[in-house]
Amino acid sequence: xxxxxxxxxxxxxxxxxxxxxxxxxxxxxxxxxxxxxxxxxxxxxxxxxxxxxxxxxxxxxxxxxxxxxxxxxxxxxxxxxxxxxxxxxxxxxxxxxxxxxxxxxxxxxxxxxxxxxxxxxxxxxxxxxxxxxxxxxxxxxxxxxxxxxxxxxxxxxxxxxxxxxxxxxxxxxxxxxxxxxxxxxxxxxxxxxxxxxxxxxxxxxxxxxxxxxxxxxxxxxxxxxxxxxxxxxxxxxxxxxxxxxxxxxxxxxxxxxxxxxxxxxxxxxxxxxxxxxxxxxxxxxxxxxxxxxxxxxxxxxxxxxxxxxxxxxxxxxxxxxxxxxxxxxxxxxxxxxxxxxxxxxxxxxxxxxxxxxxxxxxxxxxxxxxxxxxxxxxxxxxxxxxxxxxxxxxxxxxxxxxxxxxxxxxxxxxxxxxxxxxxxxxxxxxxxx
Amino acid sequence: xxxxxxxxxxxxxxxxxxxxxxxxxxxxxxxxxxxxxxxxxxxxxxxxxxxxxxxxxxxxxxxxxxxxxxxxxxxxxxxxxxxxxxxxxxxxxxxxxxxxxxxxxxxxxxxxxxxxxxxxxxxxxxxxxxxxxxxxxxxxxxxxxxxxxxxxxxxxxxxxxxxxxxxxxxxxxxxxxxxxxxxxxxxxxxxxxxxxxxxxxxxxxxxxxxxxxxxxxxxxxxxxxxxxxxxxxxxxxxxxxxxxxxxxxxxxxxxxxxxxxxxxxxxxxxxxxxxxxxxxxxxxxxxxxxxxxxxxxxxxxxxxxxxxxxxxxxxxxxxxxxxxxxxxxxxxxxxxxxxxxxxxxxxxxxxxxxxxxxxxxxxxxxxxxxxxxxxxxxxxxxxxxxxxxxxxxxxxxxxxxxxxxxxxxxxxxxxxxxxxxxxxxxxxxxxxx
Numbered sequence: 001x002x003x004x005x006x007x008x009x010x011x012x013x014x015x016x017x018x019x020x021x022x023x024x025x026x027x028x029x030x031x032x033x034x035x036x037x038x039x040x041x042x043x044x045x046x047x048x049x050x051x052x053x054x055x056x057x058x059x060x061x062x063x064x065x066x067x068x069x070x071x072x073x074x075x076x077x078x079x080x081x082x083x084x085x086x087x088x089x090x091x092x093x094x095x096x097x098x099x100x101x102x103x104x105x106x107x108x109x110x111x112x113x114x115x116x117x118x119x120x121x122x123x124x125x126x127x128x129x130x131x132x133x134x135x136x137x138x139x140x141x142x143x144x145x146x147x148x149x150x151x152x153x154x155x156x157x158x159x160x161x162x163x164x165x166x167x168x169x170x171x172x173x174x175x176x177x178x179x180x181x182x183x184x185x186x187x188x189x190x191x192x193x194x195x196x197x198x199x200x201x202x203x204x205x206x207x208x209x210x211x212x213x214x215x216x217x218x219x220x221x222x223x224x225x226x227x228x229x230x231x232x233x234x235x236x237x238x239x240x241x242x243x244x245x246x247x248x249x250x251x252x253x254x255x256x257x258x259x260x261x262x263x264x265x266x267x268x269x270x271x272x273x274x275x276x277x278x279x280x281x282x283x284x285x286x287x288x289x290x291x292x293x294x295x296x297x298x299x300x301x302x303x304x305x306x307x308x309x310x311x312x313x314x315x316x317x318x319x320x321x322x323x324x325x326x327x328x329x330x331x332x333x334x335x336x337x338x339x340x341x342x343x344x345x346x347x348x349x350x351x352x353x354x355x356x357x358x359x360x361x362x363x364x365x366x367x368x369x370x371x372x373x374x375x376x377x378x379x380x381x382x383x384x385x386x387x388x389x390x391x392x393x394x395x396x397x398x399x400x401x402x403x404x405x406x407x408x409x410x411x412x413x414x415x416x417x418x419x420x421x422x423x424x425x426x427x428x429x430x431x432x433x
Numbered sequence: 434x435x436x437x438x439x440x441x442x443x444x445x446x447x448x449x450x451x452x453x454x455x456x457x458x459x460x461x462x463x464x465x466x467x468x469x470x471x472x473x474x475x476x477x478x479x480x481x482x483x484x485x486x487x488x489x490x491x492x493x494x495x496x497x498x499x500x501x502x503x504x505x506x507x508x509x510x511x512x513x514x515x516x517x518x519x520x521x522x523x524x525x526x527x528x529x530x531x532x533x534x535x536x537x538x539x540x541x542x543x544x545x546x547x548x549x550x551x552x553x554x555x556x557x558x559x560x561x562x563x564x565x566x567x568x569x570x571x572x573x574x575x576x577x578x579x580x581x582x583x584x585x586x587x588x589x590x591x592x593x594x595x596x597x598x599x600x601x602x603x604x605x606x607x608x609x610x611x612x613x614x615x616x617x618x619x620x621x622x623x624x625x626x627x628x629x630x631x632x633x634x635x636x637x638x639x640x641x642x643x644x645x646x647x648x649x650x651x652x653x654x655x656x657x658x659x660x661x662x663x664x665x666x667x668x669x670x671x672x673x674x675x676x677x678x679x680x681x682x683x684x685x686x687x688x689x690x691x692x693x694x695x696x697x698x699x700x701x702x703x704x705x706x707x708x709x710x711x712x713x714x715x716x717x718x719x720x721x722x723x724x725x726x727x728x729x730x731x732x733x734x735x736x737x738x739x740x741x742x743x744x745x746x747x748x749x750x751x752x753x754x755x756x757x758x759x760x761x762x763x764x765x766x767x768x769x770x771x772x773x774x775x776x777x778x779x780x781x782x783x784x785x786x787x788x789x790x791x792x793x794x795x796x797x798x799x800x801x802x803x804x805x806x807x808x809x810x811x812x813x814x815x816x817x818x819x820x821x822x823x824x825x826x827x828x829x830x831x832x833x834x835x836x837x838x839x840x841x842x843x844x845x846x847x848x849x850x851x852x853x854x855x856x857x858x859x860x861x862x863x864x865x866x
Contacts, residue, residue: 005489020652022478024469025661025697027462031483036457045455046490050464050481053650056438057479081634082641083650120635140830142631161653163831198575201514202553208515217486217516219453220594228458264458284724284745290731291717291724294745298723301799301833309747311755312717312727318742318785322755352751366734397573398596400734 008152010183011069012043015051015061017076017086018160022052030075030158030165037169041177042185043071053083059092066093066153071177073169076160078143080123086157090130090148098128104135104144111142136172140164145172184237186214186244188229189264190251193413200225203254207247214247223409224260224267227251260416267412268296268303274419275306275356282415283352284310285323285344287335287361288378293408308354313344323347336361336373338381338391345383345391356384356418358411362396364403378407382414390414441585443616444502445476448484448494450509450519451593455485463508463591463598470602474610475618475665476504486516492525499526499586504610506602509593511576513556519590523563523581531561537568537577544575569605573597578605617670619647619677621662622697623684626846633658636687640680647680656842657693657700660684693849701729701736704845707852708739708789715848716785717743718756718777720768720794721811726841741787746777756780769794769806771814771824778816789817789851791844795829797836811840815847823847 014034020026031048038045046069051061058077065072077086091098105127112119129135129146136145136156141164146157156173158165192200197220201208204227207216214231229251231244252259261270275282284293290312297307311322316335319325325343333339344359362378369375376397382390394410396403447467453459464481471478479502484490491510498505510519524531538560545552562568562579569578569589574597579590589606591598625633630653634641637660640649647664662684664677685692694703708715717726723745730740744755749768752758758776766772777792795811802808809830815823827843829836 016481018652019650020659020661021465022468022481023472023661024465024467024478025659026652026654027460027465028481029460032454032457032460034457035455039456045457046485046487047494048455048461048481048483052479054479061480079653080631081651082643120631122635123631163835166832198513198553198556202555210515217452218514219451219459221459226453226458228452228456286724286727287742288731289728290736290740290742291719291727291729291745292731294719294724294747295722295728295837296724298721298725298745298747299834299837303723304747307723307747309720309723309745309751309755311744312724312731312742314727314731314737314740314742321786322742322744322784351755353754399599401732402596404728404732 006044008068009070010042010044012038012045012071012073013065013069014038014045014048015065015072015074016048017051017053017058017074019053019083021050021076030160030162033162033166034073034075034169037174038071038073038177041174042183043177053077053085055085055089055092058085058089062089062093062155066150066155070153072153072155073173074155074157075165078126078145078157078159080120080126080142087125087128087130087146090133090146090155090157094130094132094148094150096130096132099131100124100127101129101135101144102127104129107137107144108142136168138164138168140167147172183232183234184240186231186240188244188248189262190227190229190248190255190259191261191263191267192225192227192255192258193223193260194258195225195255196220197225200227200255200258204251205254207250214244216247216251223406223413227255260413260420267409267416269300271412271416271419272297272300272303272306274416278419280355281306281308283308283348283354283357285348285357285359286310286312287314287319287344288364289360289404289408290314292404293358293360293411296408296412308352310348310352310357319344323351334373336363336377336379338379338393341379341381342383342389342391345381345389349383349385356382356415358382358415360407360411362403362407364400364407366400376403378403378410380407380411380414382411382418384418387418390418439477441501442503443475443477445471445478445504445506446498446502447471447478447481448498448505448507449481450484450486450491450507452486452516454483454509463593463595466595466599467506467508467602470607471504471506471610474607475616476610486510486518488518488522488525491518491522495522495526495588499583499588503586505586505588506606507588507590508598511559511578511590511592513553513559513575520558520561520563520579523566523579523588523590527563527565527581527583529563529565532564533557533560534562534568534577535560537562540570540577541575569601571597571601573600580605616665616667617673619664619673621677621681622695623660623662623681623688623692624694624696624700625658625660625688625691626656626693627691628658628688629653630658633660633688633691637684638687640683647677649680649684656839656846660688693846693853700842700845700849702733704849704852705730705733705736705739707849711852713788714739714741716741716781716787716790718781718790718792719743719745720747720752720777721797722793722837722841723747725837726791726793726844729841729845741785743781743785743790752777756784767806769796769810769812771812771826774812774814775816775822775824778814778822782816782818789815789848791815791848793840793844795836795840797833797840799833809836811836811843813840813844813847815844815851817851820851823851
C-alpha cells in the first residue's frame with residue numbers, strides 16, 4: 001500500500017456474490033483475477049468482499065464500497081434464477097425500476113437459437129436492467145453485464161463464471177478504467193528458493209521498511225519466497241525507474257544466491273522457456289503426483305515446444321510395464337526409494353528420447369506412511385543426457401494436496417537449477433532418508 | 434440464507450489479510466475452507482473480507498465485522514516481517530500494549546533448534562500478543578495464533594499458510610464454536626449433468642422460492658449443476674428430517690433423469706467409488722489435458738484401488754511410441770480426431786490391463802485452432818473391456834485452463850454414465866464435428 005492514502009478516484013473494490021461462495025462450496029477465483037488487472041492499471045484495491053445471495057447484505061456492501069471507491073466491480077448474481085439478486089440490489093440502491101432491454105432480450109433468444117433450443121421463460125429476467133443502466137454484451141453466455149453510476153462511483157456488474165466474466169472485463173470494463181492522473185506505478189518481482197521467508201526478510205533488513213518507497217514485501221508459497229517491489233509516486237519516469245532499479249540491485253546484492261527468476265511468471269513457465277532457449281525437451285514419470293507435474297507444465301501455452309509428455313505410473317504394475325522399473329528393485333526397496341525413482345527417470349529418458357526426465361515417487365498420505373517412510377517422504381530423480389543423475393529425498397509437511405504440489409514444484413526447481421547450472425545444491429531443504 | 438435474520442451470536446465472518454491477496458498475486462483458499470466448516474457447525478457466514486497489509490483498513494474491517502458477528506476468523510498477518518500487522522491491529526483495536534509471551538518464544542526457538550538453526554532475531558516479534566489475548570500453539574510453523582475478545586465477539590487470528598491454519602482451526606477454534614442454541618441445520622446436495630442451470634431452475638419451479646424452508650439453490654460449474662437444499666429452524670429433528678426428505682423427493686421427481694450423485698463429493702471421488710464397488714480399474718491417456726485428469730483422480734486418497742495410471746501423450750511421437758497410435762492415423766486425420774482418440778484409448782486399455790481407458794485429445798488454445806478444428810474442439814474416447822467404444826466430440830467454450838478442466842470432467846461423466854449404465858447419451862451437450 002502506498003504511504004499517502006489514495007483518493008476515491010484511485011481506489012477500487014471487488015464484490016463477489018453467491019451463497020455457494022459464502023458457505024464454502026465454491027472457490028472464488030474472480031477476485032484474484034480482477035485485482036491483478038486493477039492493480040496493473042494503477043488502481044489501489046482496498047477490499048474484496050464476498051456476500052451471500054441476500055438482498056439486504058448485498059445492497060449494504062455495494063453502498064459501503066461505492067462510498068469509498070470510484071471503481072467497484074461485482075461478479076455473480078446475474079443468472080436466471082430466484083437467488084440471482086444483483087439486478088434487484090441495483091434497483092433498490094438507485095431507487096429505480098427495472099426495465100426490459102429489448103436488444104438484450106433478442107441476444108439471449110439468439111443464444112438459445114444457436115444451440116437449437118427455445119429460450120426458457122425464466123431467462124427473460126436476464127434482459128432486465130435499472131432504467132439508468134447500460135447492458136454489457138455477453139458473447140459467452142446468457143447473462144449480460146450491467147454498468148450503472150452512483151455519485152462519483154461506477155459499478156460494473158459481471159457474470160460469475162470466469163469464462164464469461166473475463167472477456168467481458170477485457171472488452172467492456174478495462175477500456176473505461178484509467179490510471180490515476182499523474183501517478184506512476186512500477187512493480188517488480190524477484191523469486192527466490194532455498195531461504196525461509198524470515199531469512200529473506202532478515203537479509204532485506206531496512207529495505208522492507210513500511211514507510212519506504214518503493215515498498216518491498218515478501219510472500220512464501222510452496223518453497224518459493226517472492227519479493228515484491230512496488231513504487232508509487234508522482235515523480236518523473238526516469239526518477240522512478242532509477243529508484244526501482246536501485247532497489248532491485250540491493251535485493252540482488254543480499255539474496256542473489258537464492259534468486260531463481262526476476263519476473264512474476266510461474267516456475268513452470270520459466271522452466272519451459274529455459275528449455276526452449278536450449279532447444280531441449282523434457283519428459284515426466286509421476287507416481288504420487290499422478291499428473292500434477294504434467295498438468296502444471298501443459299498449463300503453459302506453447303509448452304509443446306519443450307515438453308513431450310510422460311507416464312503416470314501410479315501402480316507398481318505400470319512402473320514395471322510402461323517404463324521398465326525392474327520388479328526386483330520394487331521388491332527390494334519399495335516403490336518409494338532412490339533406486340525406483342532413478343529407474344523411473346532413466347526409463348522415461350530412454351523411452352521418450354527427451355533431454356531430461358523428472359521422476360517423482362512418494363507417500364502423499366493421508367494413509368500409506370510407515371516409521372521408515374512417513375507421510376511426506378518423496379524421492380525425486382532427474383535424469384539428463386550426458387550428465388550424472390540427481391536423486392534426492394525430501395520430507396514434505398502438510399496435507400495430501402500440499403505434498404503433491406510441493407513435490408512437483410521441487411522437481412521443477414531441481415531441473416531449473418541444472419538448467420541455470422548454479423553451484424552446489426542448496427535449493428529447498430533436503431533430508432537424509 | 435435463512436429467512437429470519439440471524440442474531441450476532443449466530444453470525445460469523447472471515448477476514449483474509451495480505452497485499453499478495455489484494456493485488457491478485459495469490460489466491461485466497463482459506464475463506465472457502467473456513468466457511469465450509471463454520472456453515473457445517475450451523476453458523477451463518479455473512480461476509481468474507483480481504484484487506485491489504487494496511488493497519489487502518491485492517492482495524493476498520495475487524496471493528497465492522499466484530500460489531501456484526503460474535504465469531505470472526507482472521508487469517509494472515511502473523512509472520513515475522515514488517516508487513517505482518519495483525520498483532521498491531523489487535524493492539525490498536527483493544528487499546529492494549531503487546532506483551533512477549535515467554536512460552537511462545539520458547540516454542541519458536543525450539544522450532545528452529547529442531548532444524549538445527551538459530552532463531553533469527555526477527556522471529557521474536559511472533560511471540561508478541563495483546564495483553565488480554567491468548568496464544569494458540571502452532572506445531573506446523575513459527576507463528577502462534579491469537580485469540581482475543583472484544584465485546585461479545587471472539588476474534589480468532591490464524592496464520593495464512595493453509596498447512597498451519599487448518600490444523601490450528603481444528604484443534605483450537607472449532608472446539609470452542611457452538612451451534613446456535615436450539616437451531617437445527619440440515620443440508621443436502623444433489624448433483625446433475627446434462628441440463629443447463631436455467632433448465633434445472635425451470636423444472637424446480639416453486640421449490641426455489643426464496644421464502645421457502647428448506648431453501649433450494651443452484652450453482653453451475655464445469656457442466657455440473659449442483660442443487661443445494663438447506664433447512665434451518667428450531668423444529669424437532671423428525672419434522673426437519675421429513676421436510677428435507679420431502680424436498681429431495683421433489684427434486685428427484687423433476688430432474689431425476691439428470692442426477693449424477695446425491696452427495697457433495699467431487700465427481701472424481703464418486704467415479705473412483707463406483708469403480709471400486711465393481712472391482713474395476715481405470716487408465717488414462719491424455720494429450721491436451723496433459724495430466725489434469727490423472728491429477729484429479731489421484732487427488733482422491735485411496736484412488737490407487739481403482740486407478741492404475743496412464744500416459745501423457747503430449748507430442749505425436751509419444752502417441753505413437755508409448756500407446757501405439759499408428760503414424761498413418763496421425764497423418765491422415767490429425768492428432769485431434771475420432772480415429773486418434775479411439776486408438777489412444779484402445780492402446781491404453783491393452784497396455785495397462787485396466788477395465789476402462791479414457792483418452793482425451795483436443796485444441797486447448799489459445800493457438801493451434803483452425804476453421805475445421807477451432808480452439809475448444811476436443812475428442813474424448815472411452816474404451817472398456819467387452820463393450821463398444823464410446824467416442825464423442827465436444828466444442829468447449831472458454832480459455833485454455835477452462836477447456837482442459839471441462840475436458841477432464843466430461844471424460845469422467847462419460848465413464849460415470851457407463852458405470853451407472855443409464856440410457857442414451859444426453860450428458861453434456863455434444864457437437865457434430
